[in-house]
Amino acid sequence: MCGIVAATAQSDIVPLLISGLKALEYRGYDSAGIAVLGDGQLKRLRAQGKVSQLELLQQSTPLHAQIGIAHTRWATHGIPSERNAHPHASKERVSVVHNGIIENHTQLREELRAVGYEFSSDTDTEVVAHLIEQQQQVAGLNLVDAVRATVARLEGAFALAVLSTREPERVVGARRGSPLVVGLGEGEGNYLASDVYALLGQTRRFIYLEEGDVAILDRDRVQVLNEAGEAVDRPVKTTTLHSGTVDKGGYRHFMLKEIHEQTQAVADTLEGRIHRGAVLTEIFGVDARELLSNTKAVRIIACGSSHHAALVARYWIESLAGIQCFAEIASEYRYRDVANVDGTLFVTVSQSGETSDTLAALRHSRGSGYLSRLAICNVPESSLVRES
Numbered sequence: 436m437c438g439i440v441a442a443t444a445q446s447d448i449v450p451l452l453i454s455g456l457k458a459l460e461y462r463g464y465d466s467a468g469i470a471v472l473g474d475g476q477l478k479r480l481r482a483q484g485k486v487s488q489l490e491l492l493q494q495s496t497p498l499h500a501q502i503g504i505a506h507t508r509w510a511t512h513g514i515p516s517e518r519n520a521h522p523h524a525s526k527e528r529v530s531v532v533h534n535g536i537i538e539n540h541t542q543l544r545e546e547l548r549a550v551g552y553e554f555s556s557d558t559d560t561e562v563v564a565h566l567i568e569q570q571q572q573v574a575g576l577n578l579v580d581a582v583r584a585t586v587a588r589l590e591g592a593f594a595l596a597v598l599s600t601r602e603p604e605r606v607v608g609a610r611r612g613s614p615l616v617v618g619l620g621e622g623e624g625n626y627l628a629s630d631v632y633a634l635l636g637q638t639r640r641f642i643y644l645e646e647g648d649v650a651i652l653d654r655d656r657v658q659v660l661n662e663a664g665e666a667v668d669r670p671v672k673t674t675t676l677h678s679g680t681v682d683k684g685g686y687r688h689f690m691l692k693e694i695h696e697q698t699q700a701v702a703d704t705l706e707g708r709i710h711r712g713a714v715l716t717e718i719f720g721v722d723a724r725e726l727l728s729n730t731k732a733v734r735i736i737a738c739g740s741s742h743h744a745a746l747v748a749r750y751w752i753e754s755l756a757g758i759q760c761f762a763e764i765a766s767e768y769r770y771r772d773v774a775n776v777d778g779t780l781f782v783t784v785s786q787s788g789e790t791s792d793t794l795a796a797l798r799h800s801r802g803s804g805y806l807s808r809l810a811i812c813n814v815p816e817s818s819l820v821r822e823s
Contacts, residue, residue, distance in 0.1 A: 437521075437534040438462050438507040439615070440633045441596040444624025449498050451626075452505035455633035456486045462630075463815025464507035465515035469493075470522035470530040471500030472603045477527050481520040498579035501624075501654075502604060504596045506532035509716040513557025523561045525552070525568035528600045532567070534558040534629055535593035535613040535707050536715040543588070561624065571601060578602045579651055582609055583664060584700045586649075592710045596627050600739050608650040616658055617642040617650050619671065625652045631674055642669045719809070726807045731778030732759040734805075736768050736796045741784040765792035769799045781805040789815020797822055 438459030442448040452469050457629045467489040468481030480499055482488040486507065506521035512521035524530045537543070540559035543566065560596065563585060570581035578599045586595070592612025599605075608615055608627045618626035618634035618641055626634050627650065631641055646651055647662025648669070661667045686692040692766070708718045716724045733752055735745040745762035752760040759776060765783075769792065781800050785793045788810070797819065810823035 437509050439532050439596050439629040441504040441627040443502040443606050443652050447499045448503050452503055453490055456505050456507050458632045462632050464509050466508045466520035468520045468522055469503055469505040471498050471503035472598055473500040477530055479599055483515055483517050504532045504598055510721050511571050512559045512816040519556045519558050523564045525564040529568040530598045531564040532596050536591045536717050537589050538591035578607050582607045592707050600750050606652040610644050615644045624654050626656050639673050641672050729778055730780045732776040734761045734793045735782045736763055736765045737784035738765050738790050738792050745784055765796040769796045775804050778806050782809045782812045786813050788814040788819035794818055
């Protein structure tokens, strides 16, 4: 899941943007970038790899500004690269960061190319920047109305943060199907992020945007419009969370807490990944749609409680998808010769991503003719995820 951070404030916000991205590293990502407005110009820095690479780039090519947007990307359309990294821009006047999937991006891309827009990336996101620029340049709309007109044409799930050189002190955010939260800065500025953890160093007061909302952030005020374009008052909530804090949340022990958190954990996992009752396939990666359409069988490898989950998944996959599924304990799989069905997807499951038997099974699977490998894990930087 990608990460968004944005701010408009009275002081330099670039350090804030980078620290916010670091707070979102747990989500997993393959590139990072920032875009700022200064002296009437749009300036961007983007880097493949970790936020630390972006930080080094910022040190060698310093940016300073009072308004900006930032992003960590997980590739869905286009390989991990600097050219595909967010923020994306249109004619160096509009810049956008985006979480989610734009399902009708191919149609929109063809339409925009036909009227002269050039694309510099393979992403679905770039069409959003060009559409907003088109609404401002051709239709003469202000930034808020241009964003609203654009999102009305988008199909899929998304959270957006947008800058425009035509309104150099304003950030506009919008959400449908992906989370977005506004941070209120007590007179110092206002902030936008995909997760409160990105903003805990700045504020404890948040507005959780609802489906279809558009947020207008100026330095001294925040306004929220609902899907119909009406100004609405969303409740302001004060969080008790602190960055790096992990506690039992009032439960006697962590296991009890985790049991009671299951429904929310499932909801959080699905948010931004489902549209019209179906999973957005590309959220699994660039080649996911082709790979999954060619999958004829699934082999799930895990240990302990992850193996118990695999046994449940076996029943679900066979009954719902109608394809063969095998669930095995990693320590047994790695010591035997396996007869694979052509087109078998190899799935590993691990909470930590460091389970030695599961890692060994993954390595053992190489050269066994599997279609592809999928890791299900809580830790995006773990050995299991990296090796998969």
